[in-house]
Amino acid sequence: MSQTSPSLSLPYIQPAQAQKHVTHNEALRILDAITQLTVISSTLTSPPAQAAIGDRYIVADAATGAWAGRETNIAVWAENAWQFFTPQIGWRADISATGEEIRFDGTDWQIAGGGAVDLQNILVLGVNTAADTTNKLAVSSDATLLNNAGGGHQLKLNKAAAADTASLLFQTGFSGRAEMGTAGNDNFSIKVSADGNNFKTAMRTEAATGAVQFPSGQSYFQDVFILNDTAWSVPIPWSNPSRIMLWLSVNMEGRFFLVAITGTLTGANNFGEMFANPPGTLNYFTGPLTGTTGPAGGINLSIDNTGAVPKLHVENRLGSNRLFTLSTLGK
Numbered sequence: 138m139s140q141t142s143p144s145l146s147l148p149y150i151q152p153a154q155a156q157k158h159v160t161h162n163e164a165l166r167i168l169d170a171i172t173q174l175t176v177i178s179s180t181l182t183s184p185p186a187q188a189a190i191g192d193r194y195i196v197a198d199a200a201t202g203a204w205a206g207r208e209t210n211i212a213v214w215a216e217n218a219w220q221f222f223t224p225q226i227g228w229r230a231d232i233s234a235t236g237e238e239i240r241f242d243g244t245d246w247q248i249a250g251g252g253a254v255d256l257q258n259i260l261v262l263g264v265n266t267a268a269d270t271t272n273k274l275a276v277s278s279d280a281t282l283l284n285n286a287g288g289g290h291q292l293k294l295n296k297a298a299a300a301d302t303a304s305l306l307f308q309t310g311f312s313g314r315a316e317m318g319t320a321g322n323d324n325f326s327i328k329v330s331a332d333g334n335n336f337k338t339a340m341r342t343e344a345a346t347g348a349v350q351f352p353s354g355q356s357y358f359q360d361v362f363i364l365n366d367t368a369w370s371v372p373i374p375w376s377n378p379s380r381i382m383l384w385l386s387v388n389m390e391g392r393f394f395l396v397a398i399t400g401t402l403t404g405a406n407n408f409g410e411m412f413a414n415p416p417g418t419l420n421y422f423t424g425p426l427t428g429t430t431g432p433a434g435g436i437n438l439s440i441d442n443t444g445a446v447p448k449l450h451v452e453n454r455l456g457s458n459r460l461f462t463l464s465t466l467g468k
Contacts, residue, residue: 196209361463403442
């Protein structure tokens with residue numbers, strides 16, 4: 138008859154054995170140590186300074202002191218001494234402090250399921266914070282690293298339809314301040330807000346054409362819709378005298394104009410036309426434009442230096458309402 142059980146090595150009571158209670162109690166002690174296995178830690182390499190009866194640990198690598206040579210063993214403090222149990226393949230243990238489950242693979246203790254398998258199709262995941270039904274992945278951290286596993290790395294934001302939103306939202310105190318992405322359409326936009334409610338589009342790139350527009354620019358880049366026989370103006374923010382390069386286009390019409398404005402900002406004499414397509418559609422004036430100041434059929438420009446701040450005027454006399462793109466660089 139075998140002396141021990143085949144799986145847990147529990148001692149058998151032998152025929153005509155004396156003091157049978159000793160063998161029986163030894164089997165109970167083993168069962169008490171390894172069933173419903175919960176350990177305090179699996180990372181210690183030496184025994185703790187103090188231990189209570191029944192405290193269980195998994196001995197880490199490079200063990201020292203009373204645990205020397207007992208790596209991967211289950212150490213139990215009982216009867217003022219450490220007792221050790223050798224694990225078998227498939228044994229599992231719960232780390233009481235973290236709730237982490239580990240499994241013995243025959244060589245070492247590993248996170249149960251290899252980690253990745255257990256993380257498939259989980260409902261929510263919170264890292265150092267709580268996730269919810271909307272923010273199913275939530276991370277609270279000083280930084281988040283998404284590294285490449287090969288030569289590159291793509292972060293993909295996918296939406297179901299063009300009218301949906303795929304964007305990155307930057308917040309202050311959980312109130313939106315800037316957003317970039319495809320919001321409500323497939324055009325790529327960059328928007329900013331001072332209060333989290335009212336957003337202005339600083340830049341938009343049309344999906345169909347790749348054309349770049351600056352709908353909310355004030356000084357350097359601006360898209361403006363000018364009604365026919367109506368003028369529009371923008372302050373000139375640079376010093377006087379000034380050097381300004383002006384790029385003006387009429388959206389989707391093939392009209393492009395490049396103009397230099399130099400010297401003291403006094404009026405029409407400051408304009409130097411460098412490129413016009415089609416030619417003959419720009420006219421230059423001094424002072425404000427009323428909407429019908431210049432000749433019909435063209436675009437009229439002027440410098441208005443009558444106020445505290447010089448202004449650039451654009452007058453639309455093309456015969457219909459038009460969208461103009463104005464880009465200025467100056468000093």
